Amino acid sequence: MLALLGCLAFRAAQELFGLDLRDGTLAFKKVFLAPASWHPVVIFAVSLAVLWLTALLGYVFDTGGVSGFAAHLYTRMTEAGDAPRYIYMAENGYVTSGEYVNNIVFYPLYPLLMAGLGALLGGRTALAGMIISQVCYGLSAVFVAKLAARDCAHPSAALAAYWLYPFGFFCMGVFTEGLFLLLTTAGLYCIRERKWAWAGIIGFFCALTRVQGLLLLLPGVYCAWRYVRAQGWRWRLLWLAGPVCGFGVYLLINKIVCGDFLAFQYYESISPWWQTTQWLGRTVAQQWEMALAYPGLAKWIYWPQLAIYFIAAALLFAGWRRRLDTAYVLHGAAYLGMCYTAS
Numbered sequence: 001m002l003a004l005l006g007c008l009a010f011r012a013a014q015e016l017f018g019l020d021l022r023d024g025t026l027a028f029k030k031v032f033l034a035p036a037s038w039h040p041v042v043i044f045a046v047s048l049a050v051l052w053l054t055a056l057l058g059y060v061f062d063t064g065g066v067s068g069f070a071a072h073l074y075t076r077m078t079e080a081g082d083a084p085r086y087i088y089m090a091e092n093g094y095v096t097s098g099e100y101v102n103n104i105v106f107y108p109l110y111p112l113l114m115a116g117l118g119a120l121l122g123g124r125t126a127l128a129g130m131i132i133s134q135v136c137y138g139l140s141a142v143f144v145a146k147l148a149a150r151d152c153a154h155p156s157a158a159l160a161a162y163w164l165y166p167f168g169f170f171c172m173g174v175f176t177e178g179l180f181l182l183l184t185t186a187g188l189y190c191i192r193e194r195k196w197a198w199a200g201i202i203g204f205f206c207a208l209t210r211v212q213g214l215l216l217l218l219p220g221v222y223c224a225w226r227y228v229r230a231q232g233w234r235w236r237l238l239w240l241a242g243p244v245c246g247f248g249v250y251l252l253i254n255k256i257v258c259g260d261f262l263a264f265q266y267y268e269s270i271s272p273w274w275q276t277t278q279w280l281g282r283t284v285a286q287q288w289e290m291a292l293a294y295p296g297l298a299k300w301i302y303w304p305q306l307a308i309y310f311i312a313a314a315l316l317f318a319g320w321r322r323r324l325d326t327a328y329v330l331h332g333a334a335y336l337g338m339c340y341t342a343s
Contacts, residue, residue, distance in 0.1 A: 036145045036155035043145050043159070044138035050163045051137065051172055058169075077173030078126040082106070086174050090114035090125045094257045102267040104258055107250055109208040110176045129174035136178035137171035143185035150192060151325055166304070180209045187216045191223050191240075191327065200239030207246030215334045217243045219327035280340040284309060312336050 035043065059069045077083065089103050089111035113132050118125035144162045148155035162168075171178035183206035190199035199220055206213030220240040227237070254263040268275045284306065291302035313336065320329050 034156045036149050036159045038145075040142045040145075043142050047138040047141040047163060048134055051134065051168060055169055055172060073172070074126075074130075077130055080173070081175065083126075083129070083174035086111050086114065086129060086176075087125050090118060090129070094253065096257055101258070102270075104254055105264045105267050105273070107176070107207075107209050107211070107213075108253060109205055110179050113179070114174075126174055130172065133171050133173060133175060133178035136182040137168070140178070140181040140185045143182070143189050146189050147185065147192065150189075151328070176209055180206065180213065183209060183213065184216065188219060188327070188331065191216070191220050192325075194223070194227060196224070196234075196236050196239045200242030203240070203242035204246040207243040208250060211247070212335055212338055214243045214247050215331055215338065217241075218330045218334050222327050222330055274343070276343045277341050278343050280337055283340045283343055286343065309336070309340055 035046065038046070055073055056066065056069060059072065060066060078087065085100070085103055085106060088100055089106060089108075092100070093111075094104060094108075095101055110129075110132070114125055114129045117128035117132060121128055141159065141162060145155065145159050148158035152158045171181065183202055187199055187202040187206055190196075190202060199216070203213065203216040203220065206216055217240065220243075224237045224240055227234075250264075251261045255261045257263070260266070267273075287302050287306050287309075291298040291306065294302070312332070316329060316332050316336065319332070
């Protein structure tokens, strides 16, 4: 029995890692130095391992030990920020009055998925949110690997950079980041592969996750334009309107719940968010002013946000100069601009 289990484990390792024992050696270069070529199951598992290891190291650095790590992580990832609002939405939906009427600013897909999985878990909605976020993050890494292998000169470096992004820990908790990353990367992959129907369907759901889901329309239209120039018009290209349709559904929800298609704009502009749309240069200046005014928070919030803005802008410019496909540059520039036009 042990021999049989050993053979099965060896065959699984061969399939998952691409191990080669010919001439008594292992293909270590393929296994360890080319993660973008790993089996999707391995990429998924490593992605989650990186998330958890990063969280554990941060906890050890902060407290000096591992005692209480799991309980602390669960509490932080289910009670911090907007997490309690997503849990409330999953359990109660949108409401037309009361303290939580302003939850209309949140898009419906993530809490809807939480409600479904939470029901299967016996009402453990918060746990469902964490599971969804982490599973989606692992799957998004698989699509990053596919995109990188398709369009990058150094795909493994691109995947490693994705794993090492310092704010990836948001994908552990009850937040929309994990789901949004999965739908965005999957949508971009379908667009690049000219799978127009899937691109539209994914774009529809992406626009029901965050407002930035609308931005999948840009690379979709650009790639469709190139396709039409080469092969002529096809009616299936209309699938690419998926993001617009998804956003339209969200506006309709605003109308049904609050009586105004744009109710979310009002609630975003008042307490507790105080967000409006403004020129991105003003937003960057505000981040600088806040960093100087609140030095305690600056190292955790304001300086990193400023650094990310300039690093992202520089990377987009470098990608454009190095002839990275215009679809990525368009999407990246629009995403950066949209994020930094919010005050």
